[in-house]
Every structure is written in structure tokens, then in C-alpha cells.
Amino acid sequence: MSVLALNFGHGALIQAMNVIELRDIYKTYHVGELDLPVLRGISLSVKHGELVALMGASGSGKSTLMNILGCLDHATSGDYLLEGQEVSGLSADGRALLRNKKIGFVFQSFNLLARTSALENVILPLTYTHEPLTDHEANRRAMELIKLVGLEDRAHHEPSQLSGGQQQRVAIARALVNRPSLLFADEPTGNLDSRTSQEVLAMFEQLNREEGITIILVTHDPTVARHARRTIHISDGMIVDGDFAPPAPGGAA
Amino acid sequence: MRRIRLFRILRTIRTALKALRRNPMRAALTALGIIIGVAAVIIMMEIGKGSSAAIQRTIANMGANNLLILPGTAASGGISFGAGSVMTLTPQDAEAILKECPAVRSAAPVVRARTQVIHENKNWVPVFIFGTTAEYLAVREWAAMAQGDMFTDSDIRNASKVCVLGQTLVRELFGGASPIGKEVRVKSISFKVVGVLSSKGANMMGMDQDDILIAPWTTIKYRVTGSSATTANQSSASPAASTQVNTLNKLYPSDQLNLYPVQSAAQQANTPLPVRFTNIDQILAAAQSGPEIPLAIRQITQLLRERHRLQPDEPDDFTIRDMTEMSKTLSSTSTLMTNLLLSVALISLVVGGVGIMNIMLVSVTERTREIGLRMAVGARARDIMRQFLVEAVVMCLAGGAVGILLGCGSSFLITFMLRWPTETSLAAIFSSVIVSASVGIIFGFYPAWKASRLDPIEALRYE
Numbered sequence: 001m002s003v004l005a006l007n008f009g010h011g012a013l014i015q016a017m018n019v020i021e022l023r024d025i026y027k028t029y030h031v032g033e034l035d036l037p038v039l040r041g042i043s044l045s046v047k048h049g050e051l052v053a054l055m056g057a058s059g060s061g062k063s064t065l066m067n068i069l070g071c072l073d074h075a076t077s078g079d080y081l082l083e084g085q086e087v088s089g090l091s092a093d094g095r096a097l098l099r100n101k102k103i104g105f106v107f108q109s110f111n112l113l114a115r116t117s118a119l120e121n122v123i124l125p126l127t128y129t130h131e132p133l134t135d136h137e138a139n140r141r142a143m144e145l146i147k148l149v150g151l152e153d154r155a156h157h158e159p160s161q162l163s164g165g166q167q168q169r170v171a172i173a174r175a176l177v178n179r180p181s182l183l184f185a186d187e188p189t190g191n192l193d194s195r196t197s198q199e200v201l202a203m204f205e206q207l208n209r210e211e212g213i214t215i216i217l218v219t220h221d222p223t224v225a226r227h228a229r230r231t232i233h234i235s236d237g238m239i240v241d242g243d244f245a246p247p248a249p250g251g252a253a
Numbered sequence: 254m255r256r257i258r259l260f261r262i263l264r265t266i267r268t269a270l271k272a273l274r275r276n277p278m279r280a281a282l283t284a285l286g287i288i289i290g291v292a293a294v295i296i297m298m299e300i301g302k303g304s305s306a307a308i309q310r311t312i313a314n315m316g317a318n319n320l321l322i323l324p325g326t327a328a329s330g331g332i333s334f335g336a337g338s339v340m341t342l343t344p345q346d347a348e349a350i351l352k353e354c355p356a357v358r359s360a361a362p363v364v365r366a367r368t369q370v371i372h373e374n375k376n377w378v379p380v381f382i383f384g385t386t387a388e389y390l391a392v393r394e395w396a397a398m399a400q401g402d403m404f405t406d407s408d409i410r411n412a413s414k415v416c417v418l419g420q421t422l423v424r425e426l427f428g429g430a431s432p433i434g435k436e437v438r439v440k441s442i443s444f445k446v447v448g449v450l451s452s453k454g455a456n457m458m459g460m461d462q463d464d465i466l467i468a469p470w471t472t473i474k475y476r477v478t479g480s481s482a483t484t485a486n487q488s489s490a491s492p493a494a495s496t497q498v499n500t501l502n503k504l505y506p507s508d509q510l511n512l513y514p515v516q517s518a519a520q521q522a523n524t525p526l527p528v529r530f531t532n533i534d535q536i537l538a539a540a541q542s543g544p545e546i547p548l549a550i551r552q553i554t555q556l557l558r559e560r561h562r563l564q565p566d567e568p569d570d571f572t573i574r575d576m577t578e579m580s581k582t583l584s585s586t587s588t589l590m591t592n593l594l595l596s597v598a599l600i601s602l603v604v605g606g607v608g609i610m611n612i613m614l615v616s617v618t619e620r621t622r623e624i625g626l627r628m629a630v631g632a633r634a635r636d637i638m639r640q641f642l643v644e645a646v647v648m649c650l651a652g653g654a655v656g657i658l659l660g661c662g663s664s665f666l667i668t669f670m671l672r673w674p675t676e677t678s679l680a681a682i683f684s685s686v687i688v689s690a691s692v693g694i695i696f697g698f699y700p701a702w703k704a705s706r707l708d709p710i711e712a713l714r715y716e
Binding site: 067070072073092093096097099100101105107109111113114115116120124125127128129131132174178 | 260264271274276622626627631632633635709713
């Protein structure tokens with residue numbers, strides 16, 4: 001049983017609750033005089049321990065939706081409950097705190113700090129925790145996650161010395177170091193070849209299955225989406241299908 | 254909570270150091286502006302301080318630190334007779350000033366005369382005939398004697414007929430030959446020349462300072478000016494002295510007619526005369542340094558008022574003159590110098606600061622994705638701001654530290670190789686640390702603010 005599982009075993013109360021609960025989300029960008037609606041009434045829910053794919057063509061609004069879900073942006077209107085907590089009204093600082101505590105990000109381009117060891121990269125989110133950890137504790141936790149992604153022998157390598165797949169695994173470790181409730185992967189295999197893509201996706205599946213981590217994969221690639229148990233299709237700012245979980249969700253949780 | 258805050262600051266500093274270490278070349282080049290600026294400030298300040306100390310010494314040599322204490326003013330029926338018209342100063346006052354006023358470096362009593370000096374077939378009227386003590390040379394900061402020695406304290410006690418001559422007098426009376434051991438006559442008193450002063454040239458008023466004869470004040474007072482202990486100064490006493498006819502059987506011209514029958518020893522013991530102090534014409538004192546002149550004046554005033562037993566409502570029975578003009582020149586010279594150097598230093602530091610701002614702006618642009626990532630993993634705007642600000646300040650402080658070393662090293666080399674006077678300036682070191690930190694904050698603020706205002710979504714997407 002990993003330490004991570006502790007976070008996901010809060011008990012029946014949280015398990016019964018949805019991690020994500022979106023109600024009628026609208027997002028409109030104002031370009032000069034024009035109103036540009038990007039999201040038009042999105043409602044969806046994600047339960048604990050789900051592995052969900054968010055699919056849509058470019059321009060469909062899936063990135064905007066992910067930004068809102070990831071608390072990087074706020075909706076023009078609608079309600080967003082993250083683990084039962086109302087998020088839409090939070091300030092920028094409040095959202096930063098929430099991102100730090102509850103959300104992990106994995107990006108297409110890894111976004112690792114150059115000339116910084118894998119270990120230091122994984123420690124990065126711990127720098128911004130509300131109650132700072134001691135160096136020793138931070139190191140221990142980062143090392144645990146590096147082990148989890150199978151890079152313990154590369155912990156002190158810099159990104160330039162790692163392959164793409166390894167870099168993405170460092171990024172995954174970094175996303176998980178604060179024990180988030182939710183892991184977002186934005187086109188995580190976009191910069192990888194097919195073999196390492198499979199490895200990384202297998203890792204997501206493993207994390208979801210064994211550690212019970214809730215993962216949302218954002219992609220436009222159906223082969224990636226196939227790894228998810230549920231796929232939310234989005235088109236023209238509206239959900240086409242898959243907005244609510246099927247009655248009997250799988251997963252370790 | 255306090256502990257956490259401290260912890261966070263330490264962590265921010267470490268993050269900043271790590272960020273700087275990721276691009277050491279750029280950090281070093283950026284800091285170079287500050288390094289050069291701070292080093293320039295320190296070199297300038299140290300050279301400036303050294304030369305201004307040298308200039309001050311030179312000006313002090315001209316007598317800028319000197320204080321002239323003159324006896325008080327007599328007034329009768331509303332008519333003032335000008336400075337020195339009452340005799341109130343004694344040689345003991347001079348001794349007391351030296352002993353009890355810490356701001357006074359040295360003090361000498363002065364008795365003046367103006368008369369002819371004769372050697373063989375030549376004669377000359379020197380500008381100055383001063384009766385004083387050996388201390389006089391210290392007051393005037395007159396360098397070592399050119400020949401011979403200054404007279405001693407025992408010469409003063411004995412009113413010995415010895416004197417030292419200025420260069421002009423030597424030239425006029427001896428035609429350049431060594432006067433040591435020879436005799437000169439002043440008012441028919443023979444003085445043995447024991448020393449020759451080194452040349453000092455003209456003073457600020459253009460008077461030849463080498464046209465001087467210095468003798469023990471007792472000798473000048475009792476043997477030359479002919480005033481007894483009870484008479485007034487030379488100006489009021491001179492008529493009495495000059496009307497006397499010097500004859501060969503009169504050893505001292507100051508001999509006066511005895512108007513009263515000579516007292517017997519018993520009579521003297523029965524009717525002691527009130528002791529009157531010996532008067533002198535002026536006291537010349539030197540303050541420890543230019544800035545201490547006002548303090549010295551205060552101390553001397555207080556001391557003399559006490560010694561002269563003046564009531565608080567009585568006016569001073571003496572006046573103290575300082576060389577205001579000279580000390581003003583002195584202070585304005587150094588102020589001008591300091592201001593000049595300060596402006597040069599300021600410009601170089603501003604240039605360094607602009608360099609920092611420039612590089613920090615480039616750095617913010619270059620690290621947009623990093624900023625976006627940091628924001629995505631939970632950094633608040635103020636965390637980003639703090640990080641960049643700390644980076645700038647760390648760079649400036651590190652640059653400042655190197656600059657201090659470089660500056661001190663260079664000024665040492667300058668002293669060592671060029672023999673320019675320099676003086677280590679702690680003020681310069683402290684102020685350059687403070688200035689480099691503030692340059693970091695001021696010029697790091699805008700880039701840091703810009704970084705903190707980035708939108709995480711845009712920043713993450715930035716190519």
C-alpha cells in the first residue's frame with residue numbers, strides 16, 4: 001500500500017462525493033466588441049478513482065474546460081465543486097493554494113526546469129505548500145514518488161540527460177508529490193513516440209488502478225482515450241456524451 | 254507562524270540561488286555592472302578620502318586649525334578701545350588650556366614686539382618678534398628646524414637671551430651664512446642664535462612668515478619690551494619704554510625709577526603685595542582637527558571664564574578668533590569633493606541597476622514557461638514576485654560583495670603602486686552594501702512585478 005493511497009482512502013464520505021461536479025459552466029471570451037462563447041453550458045461529474053478521457057478537436061473548448069477544471073481559470077458563470085468545495089468564487093491566490101493542494105498537472109511538453117535534477121523538479125511543488133516541509137521530509141517524499149515512477153537510479157539526472165518518457169515520468173512524480181485529489185494530463189503523449197507513449201499511458205493506468213488516483217486525460221487522440229474507462233466528448237463548447245459516470249464505476253477505490 | 258515565514262524566506266533565497274546557478278554566466282555578467290559600480294564607489298571614496306585628508310593636512314599646515322585668544326576689550330564711557338586693550342591673559346592660562354581642553358592639541362603664550370634686530374653692520378625690522386615657548390612650533394605645525402635647535406623650557410624659566418631666526422632674517426642679517434652661535438642685538442640686548450627655522454613662505458594675507466625672530470617669552474617680555482609685570486601690553490607700555498634712554502650703565506632698559514623707599518625684608522613680610530599675574534599679548538592654540546574647532550572654542554571659553562572668575566552675567570574678558578575663512582575653504586573643498594565623487598558613484602550604480610533590470614526582464618521573458626509551471630503547481634503571484642525580487646537582490650548583493658573586495662584591493666594597489674594617499678572608508682563599504690541591495694530592489698521590482706502578473710495559462714503555452 002503506497003502512501004498515496006492514504007489520501008484516497010478518506011472513507012465513505014468522500015468516496016460517495018464526486019471529485020468534480022460541474023453545473024452549467026459557461027465561458028465567454030471578450031475579443032474587442034465581440035463575445036466569443038467557448039463553453040456553453042457544461043455539466044459533468046467525475047467520481048473518485050476514475051480514469052476519464054476528455055476528448056475533442058482543437059477549438060472545441062477542451063483546453064478551456066481543462067483550465068477551468070484545473071483551477072487555472074475561472075468560468076464566466078456556473079458552479080464548480082471540487083471535492084464539495086465551491087471553487088468559482090475563489091481569488092487567484094485561493095486558486096493557487098487549491099492547485100498546490102489538490103491538483104497535479106502533467107503537460108505535453110513536460111515543463112521540467114532545465115539544469116535542475118529530477119529530484120529537485122519533483123520537490124518544486126513542495127516549495128509552495130501552505131505549511132512548508134523540512135528538507136529531509138521533502139526529499140523523502142520526492143524520492144518515494146521517483147521510485148513509484150521507476151526512476152530511482154535517475155533521481156540526480158538533469159532533464160537533458162533523460163529520455164522523453166523518463167522526463168514525462170518525472171513530471172508525473174512532480175504532479176503527485178503533494179498527494180493531489182486529481183491529476184490532469186494535457187496531451188501527455190503528444191511529444192512522445194508510440195512505444196514510450198504506451199509506457200506512459202500504462203503508468204497512468206497503473207497509478208489509477210493501484211493507487212486509486214483520479215486522472216483526467218485531455219487528448220484529441222482516440223488511441224489515448226481508449227485507455228480511459230470513460231470518455232467525455234466535447235464539441236463546440238458542449239458535451240456530446242460521457243458527461244456522467246456510468247452507474248458502476250471501476251477502480252481500486 | 255514566524256518560524257514558517259522565516260523558513261519560507263530561506264527557501265525563497267535558496268530557490269533564487271538555484272535559479273541563478275542555472276545560468277551562472279548570465280548572472281555573473283549581470284552582476285558585473287554592480288561589481289564595477291561598487292568597486293568604483295569604493296575606489297573613489299577611498300582615494301577621495303585620502304586626498305581630502307592630505308588636503309586637510311596641507312590647509313591645517315597653513316594654520317586653519319589655529320585659534321587666536323586675545324585679551325578683552327576695555328571700554329570707558331561707552332568708548333571701546335578695541336581688542337587687546339585690557340590685559341587679562343596669563344601664561345598660566347595657556348598651560349591650563351593645553352592641559353584641560355581635550356579638543357586643543359597645543360597652545361603657546363605669545364608676547365609680541367616690533368623693533369630693530371642688528372647683527373654687526375646689518376639691521377632689519379622683522380615682521381614678527383615673538384616671545385613664546387617651544388610649543389609655538391607645534392601650534393603652527395612648523396616642520397623641523399633647518400639648523401640648530403629650538404630653545405628649551407629652562408631658557409624660558411631663566412629668561413635666557415637665546416633666539417631662533419626665520420629664513421628671511423637669516424638672509425638679511427647673515428647673507429646666508431650659518432647664524433648658529435652668533436649674536437644678534439634686539440634693543441641692545443644680545444641674543445645668541447640657537448636655531449634657524451625651516452622656510453614656511455607667505456601666509457594667506459601675503460605676510461612673510463619667515464621674517465621672524467622667536468625667543469623665550471620671558472626674555473622678550475622682561476628684557477626687550479621693557480614692561481614690568483604690572484604694566485600693560487606693548488602698545489600701551491611702549492611710550493614708557495621708548496622715552497627711556499638706553500645708556501651703557503643700564504643693563505636693562507626696563508629699569509624704572511624707584512619712587513618709593515626700598516622695603517626691608519620685615520616690611521615686605523608684614524605687608525605682602527597682592528600677587529599680580531604676568532600678562533601676555535595673546536595665546537595661540539591649535540585644535541585637534543578642523544571639525545573640532547567649535548568644540549575647542551567652547552572648551553577654552555568655559556575654562557577661561559572659570560579661571561578669570563567671571564560671573565555668568567559678565568561678558569568674556571577675552572576674545573577667541575578662528576581662521577573661519579580657511580576652515581570654510583577646507584570644509585567646502587572636502588564637501589565639493591565628496592559630492593563630486595558621490596554623483597559619479599551614483600551614475601555608475603544607476604547604470605549597473607539598469608543592467609540588472611534589463612537582464613531580469615530578459616530572464617522573465619525567457620522563463621515564462623517556468624513561471625507558468627510554478628503558478629500551476631501552486632505559486633501565488635506574490636511568490637513569483639518575491640522569487641524574482643530576491644534573485645535581483647541576491648545578484649546585487651553578491652556583486653556588491655565582489656565589488657567591495659575589488660574596490661579595496663584596487664585602492665590598496667593604487668596606494669602601493671602609485672603612492673596616492675587612500676584611506677579605508679567603512680562608510681563607503683556599508684553604504685555600497687545598502688545601495689546595491691536597494692538597486693536590486695528598485696530595478697528588480699519592475700521585472701518581478703511583470704513576472705507575477707503573468708497568466709499561468711498563457712505562460713504555460715508560451716513558446
